[in-house]
Structure formats: structure tokens, C-alpha cells
Amino acid sequence: MLQAEARKVYWIDAGTSKIQRANLDGSQVEDVVASGPESRLSSLGVDLAAGKVYWSDLGDKKIRRAGLDGSNPEEVVAASPSGTSLALADGRIFWADLSLKQVLSAKQDGSSEGPEAVVSDLTSPNAVAVDAVGGKVYWGDFGTRKLHRANADGSKSEVVVPYGKNSSGIVVDSLRGKVLWSNFGTNAIYRCSLDGHDMEQVVSGLDNPGAIALDAKAGRIYWVDRGSGKIQRAAMDGSQVEDVVCGLDRPWAVALGPEPGARAAQADAAPSADSQDSFAIGGSVDRATVVIQKYSWADEGDCVKVYVSEAANPAVLAAAGDGKQGQLQTDFQARSFSINVTSLEGGASFELCCRGLVHEVIPEKCKVRVSQGKRISVSLAKKEAQVWSALSAKNW
Secondary structure, three states: OOOHHHOEEEEEEOOOOEEEEEEOOOOOOEEEEEOOOOOOEEEEEEEOOOOEEEEEEOOOOEEEEEEOOOOOOEEEEEOOOOOOEOEEEOOEEEEEEOOOOEEEEEEOOOOOOOOEEEEOOOOOEEEEEEEOOOOEEEEEEOOOOEEEEEEOOOOOOEEEEOOOOOEEEEEEEOOOOEEEEEEOOOOEEEEEEOOOOOOEEEEOOOOOEEEEEEEOOOOEEEEEEOOOOEEEEEEOOOOOOEEEEOOOOOEEEEEOOOOOOOOOOOOOOOOOOOOOOOOOEOOOOOOOEEEOOOOEEEEOOOEEEEEEEOOOOHHHHHHHOOOOOOOEEEEEEOOEEEEEEEOOOOOOEEEEEEEOEOOOEOHHHOEEEEEOOOEEEEEEEEOOOOOOOOOEOOOO
């Protein structure tokens, strides 16, 4: 598995017809793909787990892929994506086609006979993103000037944000339950909840911002600032804006790729209250971290309880001790939570990360308690009084 420090930021420089990459801080820039002047590189996507970088070339209307270092390039499918991103999820590529007025999809391994329509009869679709946890496809539309979404099969299309004019880049933060997009008209980046509520401006004062990428676990947004010829980044709240790479000719697309292991674990059905099968486990886990795969949950009125028992996880409870000396680290978000358990005596740490909660919780009211030698109890405070039929949204 790739280590966190091995991650790279990738981008297209349309002026030099190259795909390049660098460390996340912008150091050690190197070429990945160098195309000829007849090429028109446009869209980009990275799959770290599979070790592949994907891109589109409007010159010959093909989507291709290669190793992360550009080795062994091969054709995937004939297509002409109109946006800057190729959204990758569940072994498929998603993109928008302005001329066909569709959102399309194909298998990442190149075995599709041709593109498959996901959503049709659109106006002017451009940017596309995927919420792999919630099973949704998001896209911007220059014609409607709105952000839309639908199920992965194209059903239940709906407007998410009625003000999505000039949205040239979209990314979904499943960990925090947010969708973010750039607006080159207002020179800003915005975000809102996955259902369109709580819209706010995150970064302003940019110069023709374009594609967006996300380092969810580190809590950073990366974007292309086309006017200044830069790749920039900031914290999720828009603070700490800094240059990553400068002096580019015509930066166009940017991608980091989902972290290895960041997808929710697949399940045919949501877990029941007495289930101890793993579900929706995510996050970047290194060699010293063991994923907690057995737990149970129950709806208990004003809160939802998640239990990690000693019977199913003796090593986890041994590491947790009494939980009063810093053995547990927690992170509660509106639509996710994570727990990391590390023994005071060293050795392996243990992690449970559940994304895509079916309903929102109140992070500041959530808590964890250790009954030494018995179980770890997580209390998720409900934002709304409703019965939870599942803990996390079904993965697809």
C-alpha cells in the first residue's frame, strides 16, 4: 500500500501539452506524460490504489491511462470529455460531454465497448464529481447555471445548488458531507452540504480558478489558478492559502486521487443493530494501523450508539485501557466519525472510520466512552429526531 508521504499532486499544463506531478508541497516537479503539439489534454483523474493516472485528449478524442509515473500508456475508451476532471469510483470513470449533453461512464480497465449514458438530455454539462459513499454523481451545467446530482444509475436527478453559474470544477468531500466547486465568474471557491444547504464562500480573490482536488484526510483543497499560472491549496475553511507550483504556462486540470483504502467497504445491505460486520470503513491506513472490522450499532432514541466489544476485538480493548490517558483520538463530523486507538506501550494502532452516515449528527455533542476490558461505546447525537434504518449509506 502507498504511504501517505508518497502521494503526489498531478496536473495538466495545456501550454506545454504535459501531465506533470510533484510532492504535495510542490517540490520535485517531474513530467509524467509529454504529448505532441497536436494533443489537447483536458481532463485528469488518479487512482492511487490501482496505481493509474487517467487523462483525456481532445485531439484524438480518447481517454487513456498509464502507471502513476506515465509508464505503459494504453487506451481506455473513445470519448470527448468537456470538463477538467475524470471522476473515478467503483471501477468506473465518469465525465461530462458538452456536445452530447450527457454525463457518461465507462469501465476503468478499458473493457467497455463504448461510453454508457448515465444522465441524458442536459443543457451544457461540464464539471463532474462522484460521492462514492452516498452513491451520487454531481455535475455543473453552464446552461442551467446550477449544480445537479443523480443516483449513480442516473435516476432521481435533482438540483443541489440553484446558483452554480461558471462552475468549472467540482469535488465531493464525503468525510465531511460537503460538495465544493470553483466559480471563475466570481473568482472564488464555494461549498455546501451534499443536499445543497449551508452554502458558503470558502476562498475568494482568485484569478480564474478552475479544477479542484481534495486531500480529505489532511483537510486541504487544491485548485488550478489559471490566471496566475499556479497550483494552489488551502485548509478546508479557506485559511492558509499558499502556492504549491508556480510558473506554469496554462495549468488546466489537477488531481490527487482518493487515498488508498478511502472507499467505503462494499456491502450488499446496511448492517442491522446486532451486526458485527465491517461497513463503511475508510481513511488512509498505513502498515502500523489495523482496521477495526467488527462492531455493532443501535438506534437509541436521541442518539445512535456504536459498540466495539472486547469479545470481537480483544486487542483493541487491550490497547484502549481505561481510555483516560490519551489512548483514543476521535474526529466527529456531520456525516462521519473516526476513532483511533493506540496503546501507551506502543505497537499497532487501530482505526474505525465510518463515512456517509445516513443522517447528520451534531459533532460537538458526540462522545466516546471506554468500559475497560468490556467495550468502547460511541454516542452519535442526532441532528434530527428520526429513526435510523441504517448506520451508513450503502456503497455502490
